[in-house]
Amino acid sequence: MNAFDTGLATTGETREGPYGRIGVVGAGAWGTALAVIAARAGRSVALCGRDAAAIAEMEAARENARYLPGIALPGSIALTDDLAVMARQSDAVLIVTPSETIRAVCRALGPCLPAGVPVVLCAKGIEAGTGLLMSDIAAEELPGHPIGALSGPTFADEAAAGHLTAATIASDFPEGVAPGETLAARMALSLGTANFRPYVSDDLVGVEVGGAVKNVVAIACGMMEGAGFAANTRAALITRGLDEIKRLAEALGGRRETVTGLSGVGDLTLTCSSTHSRNLSLGIQLGRGRRRADCFDGRPVVVEGEANAISVTDLARMKGVDMPIAEAVRAILHEGAPIGRTFAWLWTRPIEAEPRALRLSLDHPAPESQVRDLAERMP
Template sequence: MDGTHMNMPIAPDVPEAPDTKQSRPYRTIAVLGMGSWGTALACVAARAGGQVRLWGRREALVQTMRATGRNADYLPDVELPERIAPTSDIAEALSGADVILMVTPSHSLRQMCDDMRPHIAPGTPIALCCKGIERGTGYLLTKVIEEELPGHPVGALSGPTFARETALGHPTAATVAFPFSYADRLAPQDSPAARLAVSMSDANFRPYMSDDIVGVEIGGAVKNVIAIACGMMTGAGFAENTRAALITRGMDEMKALAEALGGRRETVTGLSGAGDLTLTCSSTTSRNMSLGVQLGQGTPRDACFEGRAVVVEGEVNAVSVVDLARRVGVPMPICEAVHAILHEGADLTRTFSDLWARPIESEPRALDIALAHPISARI
């Protein structure tokens, strides 16, 4: 026998692959919102094989996109796939759509639903791709859609996803969440979560599925506020220890609020929570982090972003998140600090000093201890 094979390593036992199921992708996808994230999602859906209608209000931008194949206002260096059809006609965008991705700003969500109502086919699934909590009502944004457009499955797509990187095809992962009905659990491959996940899957975009819409939405809303806190501390001259502490304790605030509203703490440790939080708190590519940095450096709010009127979701979310947390009795000291600085005129340095001087607590919730912090009497 030839001895050349005598020293070959023995292949380890490989576990059998899970029982994978085939799911049917949605073929016609309407993306409502022509900003950077809407355009990025349209690129993903088109590359995955879908026919995409990308809607925006500005006819001039639509015409430019049709002529150049690029969104010059938001993602000028990204060539749009041919399967994307830009339009400013909402009826055209929604006609025959198998699924709708809503990427409009959270503050205009009810108006967007009103615009859609005459044109949306019964039962068409809707995936929310913006993040926040409605100010005043305390509603999660999926609840707003359910109230305005009853009879449609409503879910969310969320995760650590900078728009430009996603549009350029950098490997990216996100969570697709829809409530699972009894029928969905019997045939999960036919659920809206599964069908949207395969509709958005290509070589570089990898979705994961969830049935915890509350946990996914809370992660998306709260992370914006924590990112502003991280930016403030970075701008004020603090370093990585501070940012790591804020991210970790900020995630605990996310978990507590999600759990109080019926979500699962484990969801917040996933892509839509810990993943999105880590990304948003680590780069000034995030407008939330960037705003915090500028404020931490002492730049007045009206002078931030060189005086341009830039919408920062976390600035709005700070009000709605804190209001909701107070209603349900969940302490969120980091979010409270950001709210106080942004909306109550609190001094940044003093506010964060007070945050650090709060009573010393136990990290496992089962160990219920609180001790007065020694420095609290000195500040």
């Protein structure tokens, strides 16, 4: 059985240049969009989903009507529900499943993925309980396979529709390996089109932390918007949220510079500014006083920042990193804290200096009556 049975020739594996055959695990919106992007870039693609009936429907319609309606699947995309067949025939694999499934997917891939085939993670999050980044999980479950990450301000429907989109691809740059032969560089060549522009990074930690924390900050932005606050508030949360991302990335060995790029400030700005984002949408509904069970009209919508509010703050506490915005979101979502009182606390904490080197802390001058009034403005 050939997972890449599209009738197109494949280039096979070399040490440089684009990968000829790309396997994509996960047939949701972003997995399908990346498959479409890779096909438009001239690659042979196998898109693998776990639901055989859904894959059959996509094959018949040549469209993912459930998750990415209106986008025709190019002929160079083969569809399969057989993970092992796809893995054995891929020159590189993109894993595009929710963050909580990454360990299980990597474990399933392990026995059937040929030695040395690289894996690029397209999920954003931190594992609950362990505090591991997605690349750390993959390194544990797939020893000997180069690991990369793809992240950035990328709504799936816009990228698939051909709107100009940029993203960052990160991997290690091993000593003795030419930059153009690294996983990040080769995957950038594999996915680059006139509409999709990849950038290359050697800072896996910085790229991944930005993707994990931005969803939590977006929920905070949504809560304040839902409660009736405006652009000033959003700008403040984005800026101070970015500083929280920088602090955590640095504590884990990443670079603050990376967080100012697409996978940090770019992704954060997009997610905090558009109701396309499930995280912002959840926050807006909660900020308007809606119960969590009633959000999204009661549908079981997965909101990555909801779980990551715990994993991010657990990791920050372990590393001694102060993340008050993330802590506020955790308190509201998981500890029963009232939105009004929690954000009143956030805004009237001791006054700090933006240059951290000043090490300044001043008691906030707002009287208790003002703090109480602020808390009562919100549900």
